[in-house]
Structures are given as C-alpha cells and as structure tokens.
Amino acid sequence: MSDVELTAPTEEAGAKKADRVRLLAQPLAVLVIVGAVLTWALARENDEIEAQSIQAGVLLTKTWEHLLITAVVTAIVVGVAVPLGAMLTRRWARPVAPVFLGIANIGQAAPALGVLVLFFLWTGWEGLWAAALPIAFYSLLPVLRNTIVGIQSVDPALVDAARGIGMSPRSVLLRVEMPLALPMVLAGMRTSLVLAVGTATLAFFVNGGGLGELVDTGYKLNRPAVLVVGAVLAVGLALVVDWLGALAEQLLGPKGLG
Amino acid sequence: MADKGEPAVTPESTDAAVSGVEIQLEGVTKRYPGSAEPAVNDVTMTIPAGQLVVLVGPSGCGKTTTMRMINRLIEPTSGRITIGGEDALELDDVRLRRKIGYAIQQAGLFPHFTVAQNIAVVPGLLGWNKKRIAERVDELMDLVGLDVAQFRDRYPRQLSGGQQQRVGVARALAADPPVLLMDEPFGAVDPITRGNLQDELLRLQADLGKTIVFVTHDFDEAVKLGDRIAVLGEASTIQQYDTPEAILANPANDMVAGFVGAGASLKQLTLLRVRDVDYPDLALTADAGESPSELRTRMARAGATYALLVDRRRRPQRWVHVRNLSSATSLANIGRSVGDTVSTQSTLQDALEAILAEGGRAVVTGTRGEYVGMIDIETVTGVLAQLREEHEAAGTDGAGDTGDGAGGRAAAGDGVGPAGGAGAAADPGAGAS
Numbered sequence: 001m002s003d004v005e006l007t008a009p010t011e012e013a014g015a016k017k018a019d020r021v022r023l024l025a026q027p028l029a030v031l032v033i034v035g036a037v038l039t040w041a042l043a044r045e046n047d048e049i050e051a052q053s054i055q056a057g058v059l060l061t062k063t064w065e066h067l068l069i070t071a072v073v074t075a076i077v078v079g080v081a082v083p084l085g086a087m088l089t090r091r092w093a094r095p096v097a098p099v100f101l102g103i104a105n106i107g108q109a110a111p112a113l114g115v116l117v118l119f120f121l122w123t124g125w126e127g128l129w130a131a132a133l134p135i136a137f138y139s140l141l142p143v144l145r146n147t148i149v150g151i152q153s154v155d156p157a158l159v160d161a162a163r164g165i166g167m168s169p170r171s172v173l174l175r176v177e178m179p180l181a182l183p184m185v186l187a188g189m190r191t192s193l194v195l196a197v198g199t200a201t202l203a204f205f206v207n208g209g210g211l212g213e214l215v216d217t218g219y220k221l222n223r224p225a226v227l228v229v230g231a232v233l234a235v236g237l238a239l240v241v242d243w244l245g246a247l248a249e250q251l252l253g254p255k256g257l258g
Numbered sequence: 259m260a261d262k263g264e265p266a267v268t269p270e271s272t273d274a275a276v277s278g279v280e281i282q283l284e285g286v287t288k289r290y291p292g293s294a295e296p297a298v299n300d301v302t303m304t305i306p307a308g309q310l311v312v313l314v315g316p317s318g319c320g321k322t323t324t325m326r327m328i329n330r331l332i333e334p335t336s337g338r339i340t341i342g343g344e345d346a347l348e349l350d351d352v353r354l355r356r357k358i359g360y361a362i363q364q365a366g367l368f369p370h371f372t373v374a375q376n377i378a379v380v381p382g383l384l385g386w387n388k389k390r391i392a393e394r395v396d397e398l399m400d401l402v403g404l405d406v407a408q409f410r411d412r413y414p415r416q417l418s419g420g421q422q423q424r425v426g427v428a429r430a431l432a433a434d435p436p437v438l439l440m441d442e443p444f445g446a447v448d449p450i451t452r453g454n455l456q457d458e459l460l461r462l463q464a465d466l467g468k469t470i471v472f473v474t475h476d477f478d479e480a481v482k483l484g485d486r487i488a489v490l491g492e493a494s495t496i497q498q499y500d501t502p503e504a505i506l507a508n509p510a511n512d513m514v515a516g517f518v519g520a521g522a523s524l525k526q527l528t529l530l531r532v533r534d535v536d537y538p539d540l541a542l543t544a545d546a547g548e549s550p551s552e553l554r555t556r557m558a559r560a561g562a563t564y565a566l567l568v569d570r571r572r573r574p575q576r577w578v579h580v581r582n583l584s585s586a587t588s589l590a591n592i593g594r595s596v597g598d599t600v601s602t603q604s605t606l607q608d609a610l611e612a613i614l615a616e617g618g619r620a621v622v623t624g625t626r627g628e629y630v631g632m633i634d635i636e637t638v639t640g641v642l643a644q645l646r647e648e649h650e651a652a653g654t655d656g657a658g659d660t661g662d663g664a665g666g667r668a669a670a671g672d673g674v675g676p677a678g679g680a681g682a683a684a685d686p687g688a689g690a691s
Contacts, residue, residue: 161366164331164439165380165429166356179370254370256413 023250026243034236041229053217053226063233065209066200069132070241073196074189076136077143081192082185085147086173097148104141112138112199120206131200131208139195146188150181179254186252190245197238211237276308278469279342279436281328286337288323296335298323299493307342308467312480314517315490315497324494325439325473329358341437356383359438359468363445365426367414373399373425374410380433398428403458420451427459431466438470444479456482477517481506481525489514503529507642508649523642524607532609533602535641537622537631541566546575546590550583557583566621567593572628574599574621599623600633606641609633 041054052058081104088097107115112135119134120126154177162172178185201212214230217223281304288298298320305311313321326332328339330351339346346354367376374395381391399406402424414422423443430438444452460483463470474480480487481502488499491513498510506526509515518525542565544553557565557580567576567589578593586592598612599621612620619634 157362157364157366158368160331161360161362162368164329164355164360164362164366166352166354166358166383167379168352171383176368256370256372256415 019246023243023246026239026246030236030239030243034232037229037232041225044225046225047223049221050223050225053214053223054229059214059229059233062209062211062214062230063237065128065203066197066211066234066237069128069135069200069203069208069210070193070196070237072128072132073136073139073200074193076132077140077192077196078189080136081140081143081188082147085144085185086151086178088148089151089177101141101145101148104144107137108139108141110138113202113205116199116202116205126207128203128208130206131203131210135196135199135203138199139192142191142195143185143188146184146191147181150184150188151177153184154180180257183249183253183257186245186249190242190249193241193245194238197234197241201234276467277434277436278308278467280307280340281305281342281437281469281471282338282340283324283328284338284340286324286327286334286339288320288327288332289335296493298327298334299495300337301494301496303488303496303499305469305471306486307469309485310463310470310472310483312472312474312484312487313490314474314477314480314487315494316517317475319490319492320494321473321475321490322441324490325441325471328437328471329355329360329439331355356380356433357435357437359430359433359435361426361430361438361440361443363442364419365414365422365443367422367425367429369414372411372413373404373417376414376425377428377432379429384433394432398431401431401462402428404428418451419447420455423447423451423455424458427455427462431462431468436469438468440470440472442474443472445474445476452479459483477519478525481529489517503645504649507645526642526645527606527610527638530606530641531602532600532604532606532622532633535606535633535637537633537637539631541621541629541632543568543572543629544578544589545570546588548589550586550589550592553578553589554580554583566596566629568629571626574623574629596621601625601627602630606638610635610638613638 038059042056046054084100087093088100115134115138116131119137120130123130158176158180159172162176163169167175200208200210201215203210204212204216211230211234214233215227216230218225218227218230283301283303283305286298286301287296289296301324313325315321323332327334328341328346330346334347341354341358368379371379374392377395377398378391381394386394395410396406399409404421404424409417409421409425414425417425426443430440444455447455456479472480472483484502486500487502487505489497489505489510491497497517498505498514503526505514506518506522506529509518509522542557542560542562544556544565544567546567546569553565557563563580565578565580566574567578569575574596576593576595578589582592598615600609600612601623602625604612609620609622613633613635619632621629622631622633624630
C-alpha cells in the first residue's frame with residue numbers, strides 16, 4: 001500500500017511533464033518535417049507533370065479541401081454523437097443504448113473505404129458531402145462511446161445531490177453531467193478527429209478532393225515526389241489536429257478537477 | 259434556463275424561533291417492481307415543526323428510502339405526504355425540492371463549482387438576482403464558520419472533509435427552506451470533526467428552528483442530535499418514536515434495546531444537566547474570617563464532620579474536618595482544597611465523573627462559580643430510576659404515534675427529587691480523607 005502511495009504522485013507528475021513536453025514538441029516537429037519536405041520538393045528540378053501538382057496554389061487548395069472535409073466531419077460527429085450519447089444515458093433510453101453502440105461499432109469495424117464506396121453506390125452523390133457523411137459515420141464511435149461512458153462515470157451521489165436540491169433533469173445534464181463528462185468527450189473527439197483526417201485522404205475516390213489526390217496522382221503517374229508531398233502533408237495535418245485536440249483538452253476541461 | 263420564476267420560500271410559521279413546518283407521512287409505502295416485500299411498508303408519522311427528528315436503524319432498513327420519499331427523489335407507491343399542510347405528491351417534484359434543503363454524505367458538492375457557486379445553486383434556480391445571491395452566500399459561509407475571503411473561490415477538492423460538509427450544509431440552507439433532509443451528512447468525516455459538526459448543527463438549529471429529518475445508523479449521533487428519534491426496523495416499520503430520554507429509559511422492544519446497545523444509562527446522563535435535577539444544599543459553609551471554635555460549635559450542632567470553606571464571593575475553597583479545628587488558630591490555611599466541581603450547566607455525565615474523582619460527591623457551583631449545592635451518586639442513580647419509572651408508566655404508546663414531545667429533554671429531569679440522604683451529605687470528604 002505504502003509503495004503505491006509513495007510512487008503514485010511522482011508517476012502522475014512524470015506523466016504530466018511528458019504531456020507538457022509533447023504539447024511543445026509535436027507542433028515543432030511537424031513544422032520542421034513539413035517545412036523540410038516542402039523546401040526539398042519546391043527546390044528540386046520538377047518535370048512538367050510534377051510541377052502541375054507541386055506548386056503553392058495546388059498544395060494550399062488540396063490542404064484546404066482536406067481541412068474542410070475534416071471540419072464538416074467534426075461538426076457532424078459533435079452534432080450527432082454528443083447529443084445521441086447524452087440521450088442514451090437517460091434512464092428511458094437505456095434499453096436501446098446497446099443497439100446504437102452496435103451500429104456505431106459496425107461503422108468503425110468496416111473498412112473506411114468500403115463505407116465510402118458503398119455510400120457512393122447507394123446515393124450516387126459526389127463531392128464534399130459524399131465524402132464527409134460516410135467518414136463521419138466511420139469516426140462517430142469514439143465520441144459516442146466516450147460521451148456515454150463519461151456521463152455514466154459521473155459520481156451518482158453528485159447526480160443525486162443535483163436532483164435533491166431541485167435541479168430540473170435538463171439542468172442536471174447540462175450543468176453537472178456534461179461538464180464532468182467533458183474530459184472524456186474531448187478525448188473521444190481527439191481520437192475521432194485524427195481518424196477523420198486520416199480517412200479524408202480517401203475522399204478523392206468520390207471526387208471529394210483533399211490530399212489523397214496528390215498521393216493518388218503521384219502513385220498513378222509514377223511521380224514519387226508528388227506522392228511523398230501528399231503523404232507528408234496528410235501526416236502533418238493529422239499531427240496538428242491531434243495537437244489541437246490535446247490543447248482543447250487542457251483548456252476546455254472543467255476547472256477544479258485537476 | 260427554464261427553471262426561473264419561483265418565488266422565494268417564505269416560512270409559514272409565525273413563531274420567530276421556529277421557521278420549520280410540520281411534515282406528515284400517512285401510510286407511506288414503497289414497493290419496487292419485482293420484489294415481493296415492500297422496501298418501506300405503511301409508515302405513518304408526524305414530524306413536528308421546528309424539530310430535529312432522527313431516523314435511525316440498521317443498514318437496509320429503508321430509512322433513507324423513507325427520507326427520499328419526502329422530497330420525492332423516490333416516488334411513494336401509495337400513501338400521503340404533507341409538508342406544512344401541502345400535499346407533496348400534488349406539487350411539481352422539481353419545485354418541491356427547491357423548498358427542501360438536502361444534504362448528503364460526503365457533501366455531494368459539485369467539483370467543478372467553487373464554494374460560492376455551490377452554495378448559490380438553489381438561489382440561482384429560484385431566480386434571485388446576483389446581488390442578493392452574493393449577499394446570501396457570504397451570510398451562509400459566515401453562518402457555518404467558513405472565512406468568506408479565504409474560501410469563496412476555492413474548489414471542493416481544496417477543502418478538508420469537514421469544510422466540505424460545512425459547505426454542504428450551507429448549500430442546503432441557501433434558500434432558507436423550512437425543511438431540511440440530511441442523509442448521514444457526517445458519516446464520512448473523522449470522529450473529532452464529526453463531533454464539531456454535530457455541535458454546530460445543534461447551534462444552527464437552536465437559531466433557525468428548521469424541521470430537520472436526519473438519517474443515520476449511529477445511535478449515539480441520534481441521541482446527541484435528535485429532539486425525537488424514530489427507531490426503524492425491517493421495511494422502515496417504526497419500532498419506537500419518542501424522545502431520546504424515553505427510548506434510553508424504556509426501549510419499546512428487544513430490537514430497540516439491541517440498537518440502543520450497552521451503556522444506555524451512561525448515554526442518558528449526557529442528556530441531562532445538573533440544573534435539571536434537585537441537588538441538595540447540604541454542605542456546611544464557612545468563610546475564612548470565622549474563628550475555628552465558633553465553626554466547631556456550629557458543626558457540632560449540625561452533626562457535621564466536614565465544613566466547606568468559601569471565599570468572599572462564596573466560591574468553594576477547601577474542605578475542613580472537625581478534627582483539624584481543635585489545634586487551628588485560624589481557618590486560613592487548614593483543610594484540603596476542593597478538587598473537581600461541576601456547574602449547573604454540566605451534564606450529569608460530567609457530574610458523575612467529578613463525583614467519582616472526588617470520592618462520592620461533588621460541589622455544584624452556579625453561573626458565577628459560587629457554591630450552590632452538592633451532588634452525589636445517589637442523586638444520579640435516583641434520577642435514572644425515576645426516569646425509567648416515568649417512561650414505564652407512560653407505556654410504549656408513543657411508538658408509531660406523534661405523542662407530545664413538546665416538553666423535550668429539559669422537562670424530563672424536572673421534579674426529580676433528591677436521592678442522597680441528609681446524613682450522607684453531611685460527611686462530604688469521607689471517601690478521600
């Protein structure tokens with residue numbers, strides 16, 4: 001017992017320190033790697049085909065498209081998974097919670113490309129929404145599950161106290177349960193976002209644009225430089241989004257808990 | 259928020275000392291689906307306005323369920339509950355709860371709210387303006403003994419268990435509700451802090467006069483806090499509902515007796531004060547100016563072997579034996595000094611301690627420390643015997659019924675006669691000399 005008590009605080013402090021180092025190092029690393037690759041790609045002798053892709057305008061457009069897909073996916077995920085998760089923790093919805101979790105599980109277990117293509121075949125849509133909707137379905141699960149678990153792990157005594165002093169059911173959810181579940185929800189969002197950024201590279205299959213297009217072009221036309229630039233930008237973007245998620249967890253979490 | 263617009267609670271009683279209202283339970287039953295036995299079976303009791311009633315019983319007896327039905331955190335299956343004459347089951351449950359203070363074990367403070375925000379929740383729900391809420395928060399922190407400047411903006415994590423509990427009580431009192439429900443509020447703090455919190459609750463209650471329903475499994479806590487105690491058995495059936503004195507003196511049945519446990523008489527002594535019993539004024543007193551021979555004459559006439567020397571303000575100083583007087587020229591320096599004394603404010607338990615230490619009897623002093631009489635072991639045992647007799651005579655018809663607890667604990671000792679004999683009291687230092 002005493003061992004645990006003695007070592008626990010130092011381990012915790014160590015983990016916190018590692019977190020802080022990562023918070024600083026991650027964006028720096030991204031900056032250095034992406035900067036180096038871009039400098040190399042723009043400075044080298046590009047042939048005509050390569051030059052069509054490796055130029056500031058195209059790279060910016062593709063990155064923007066990629067971000068747009070990610071943003072739309074995030075909006076859908078937050079808009080659907082958080083309220084749905086909160087609803088499924090209500091007493092009356094408990095019997096159906098496993099059904100929704102099951103569906104979300106299937107969404108994530110199926111290959112992302114499969115979901116994307118099936119959705120395309122089913123609807124015949126192309127472009128941003130044809131990409132964003134199936135990707136959102138694919139990355140829904142972490143937020144949904146974490147919202148449910150986060151709310152369920154709020155101390156029942158606090159919910160009892162909140163009800164007991166006269167909070168309406170809505171107040172109990174919005175003022176007590178949600179704020180206390182927020183760290184879990186944010187952690188889920190971070191996972192979802194990283195999944196979404198990664199999966200958005202597949203959007204070009206349905207004409208959704210994004211950095212996947214560069215990878216595809218580089219591969220099909222046998223131009224490794226284009227492929228590398230597309231891939232490195234996608235990785236860099238994922239790391240930046242992950243970093244933003246970590247930052248949000250630090251800044252948006254409820255006060256008084258840490 | 260949709261929860262605004264509720265007018266502030268106004269106590270219905272006109273009595274300044276009592277701001278609580280009466281709570282009545284009539285045939286209240288809770289049956290959970292799928293279980294054959296009801297969790298709470300047909301409970302009928304009246305909780306008088308302004309009294310602190312303790313529901314006590316073994317774990318799982320349904321005492322908490324009974325309490326939670328009063329603010330409808332649990333809906334009764336059948337029966338009727340009125341609070342201040344209003345049918346609680348007719349009201350909107352959320353609004354009902356805002357008029358009932360609620361404090362639970364480990365305080366149940368919201369960890370992401372500061373102390374001030376925690377206390378401000380109910381006034382906020384009732385739609386008070388900011389200024390009024392801020393003033394009320396300061397007032398309440400003051401009331402429960404927390405420094406406003408120091409603790410206002412702290413989070414619960416930064417407080418000790420006892421401090422958290424104080425905030426919990428302040429939060430329960432925030433909107434000045436006439437009724438307070440407390441579910442083992444001091445169950446999770448250390449014994450010393452618990453004692454302090456209990457004392458403070460009694461002090462607060464003396465000022466506020468709320469109707470308090472207090473749930474605990476600790477019978478000593480019940481005896482200390484309760485104006486009345488309801489001892490509950492299986493399915494919350496009332497085994498005995500009476501004053502602590504009556505339950506200690508005459509447990510209604512074996513179950514209650516078992517729950518009261520050993521040391522009922524000692525517990526009873528904590529409830530009585532020396533001023534409540536008749537202590538005889540039997541010591542022969544003398545001041546230091548009197549001559550030894552004069553005193554010896556007086557003692558011979560009274561048949562006393564000991565005299566109590568007092569100073570000019572009649573504060574007890576020394577015991578003098580008749581033998582010391584023959585050789586003494588002055589009363590100034592003879593005799594042995596008086597040890598433990600008890601004041602009229604002391605509990606009989608303290609008095610017993612002094613009696614044992616002093617060897618049979620102890621000096622009783624008044625509010626200014628002056629000699630007022632003597633108390634001995636027979637007085638104490640006599641009081642207990644008389645109490646037992648009275649409560650046996652009264653029978654056990656108090657169980658399950660409201661009775662008339664108005665007299666309370668102070669009255670219980672009234673009219674108890676002196677038990678120590680005159681002859682014994684005339685020899686006060688005998689055991690020690």
